[in-house]
Every structure is written in C-alpha cells, then in structure tokens.
Amino acid sequence: MANKKNVKKSNEKNTNKGKSVRKIIIAAVLIVAAITIMAIILINRPSKISCTKKINENGVSMQSTIDIENNDGVINNVIVNKVISIKDENGQIDYMDAVKTSLENAYKQEGIKYNLEIKEDELLVNLVYDKKKEYILDNLFIAVEENGVSVNVVSEDSENNYATLDLSKKYSDENIIKIIEKADYKCN
Numbered sequence: 001m002a003n004k005k006n007v008k009k010s011n012e013k014n015t016n017k018g019k020s021v022r023k024i025i026i027a028a029v030l031i032v033a034a035i036t037i038m039a040i041i042l043i044n045r046p047s048k049i050s051c052t053k054k055i056n057e058n059g060v061s062m063q064s065t066i067d068i069e070n071n072d073g074v075i076n077n078v079i080v081n082k083v084i085s086i087k088d089e090n091g092q093i094d095y096m097d098a099v100k101t102s103l104e105n106a107y108k109q110e111g112i113k114y115n116l117e118i119k120e121d122e123l124l125v126n127l128v129y130d131k132k133k134e135y136i137l138d139n140l141f142i143a144v145e146e147n148g149v150s151v152n153v154v155s156e157d158s159e160n161n162y163a164t165l166d167l168s169k170k171y172s173d174e175n176i177i178k179i180i181e182k183a184d185y186k187c188n
Contacts, residue, residue: 051186051187058143078137
C-alpha cells in the first residue's frame with residue numbers, strides 16, 4: 001500500500017511539473033510572438049520628415065513647413081503649409097486678395113490639392129502633394145513692387161535649383177533631407 005501512495009505522489013509531482021513546463025512554454029511563445037509583432041510594426045512604420053523655412057524680404061514674410069511621410073523609400077504624401085504676410089511701405093494697400101486669386105489659378109492649373117484662407121492680415125496656404133509625379137515644393141516667390149505685387153509660382157525646374165521631389169520614385173530619408181535643405185530649409 002505504501003508503494004501505491006509513493007507512486008501516486010510521484011505521478012502527481014510529474015503532472016504538476018508538466019503543467020508548469022507547458023505554462024512556461026506558452027508564456028515564452030506569447031512573448032516571442034508579441035516581440036515579433038512589435039518589431040514588424042516598428043520596421044514598417046513610415047518615417048516623418050519635417051522641414052521649415054522663414055523668409056522676410058521687401059515687405060513679404062513667409063513661413064513654410066514641409067511634412068513628408070516616407071514609407072520604405074516611397075513617399076506617401078507631402079504636405080506644405082505657408083503663412084504669408086505682405087506689408088507695403090505705407091501699410092495702406094492690402095495685396096492678400098490678389099495673391100490668393102493668383103495662387104488659386106496656379107494650383108488649379110497644376111492639379112495640386114490646396115486650401116487658401118485669409119485670416120486677419122495673413123494668407124494661410126495648405127497644399128497636399130499625393131500624385132505619383134514630380135513636384136516643386138519650394139516654388140512660390142512674392143515681391144512687392146512699385147506698381148503692385150508680383151506672384152511667381154515656378155512650374156519647371158530644369159536646372160534642379162528648387163526643392164523638387166518625384167513621388168513616383170524612391171528616396172531615402174537622407175536624400176529627401178538633402179534635396180529640401182538645398183532650398184534653405186532646416187529639417188529635423
């Protein structure tokens with residue numbers, strides 16, 4: 001009878017050890033699976049590049065921000081925001097409506113998604129570049145002249161002088177930053 005009790009206790013110990021080992025194996029598998037899933041998410045997460053530039057020349061003040069989402073070399077979209085303020089020497093002429101109309105025409109012609117809004121004495125420009133084609137991101141030049149305001153939206157960059165990206169091509173983050181910084185932007 002004593003042998004049966006020892007055998008029964010031995011079997012119970014082995015059963016308990018087996019359950020503990022299974023629990024440890026299951027926990028280890030779950031931990032490895034969680035780490036793998038997190039690694040995949042972090043590896044495939046798009047990088048975000050943000051660049052800024054401020055200009056204050058001849059009565060025109062422009063603050064620009066370029067935000068780029070790059071996913072493994074493929075640019076998903078580029079968002080450009082500009083805040084423009086124009087002051088003539090006498091402070092009497094408001095050029096914002098003329099600049100807004102000029103920009104609306106240019107962006108419609110280029111097929112760029114845009115939103116323009118005049119708030120107080122500033123023109124807020126929001127642009128979204130998301131088609132798989134080449135865009136000049138730093139393409140707006142405004143100057144106050146004797147007889148009015150001049151608005152120039154550059155549509156060609158044959159000499160590679162501007163911040164130009166082709167969304168149908170692949171770029172590393174370093175190449176994107178190099179292109180944008182060539183146009184005097186500061187990137188982080």
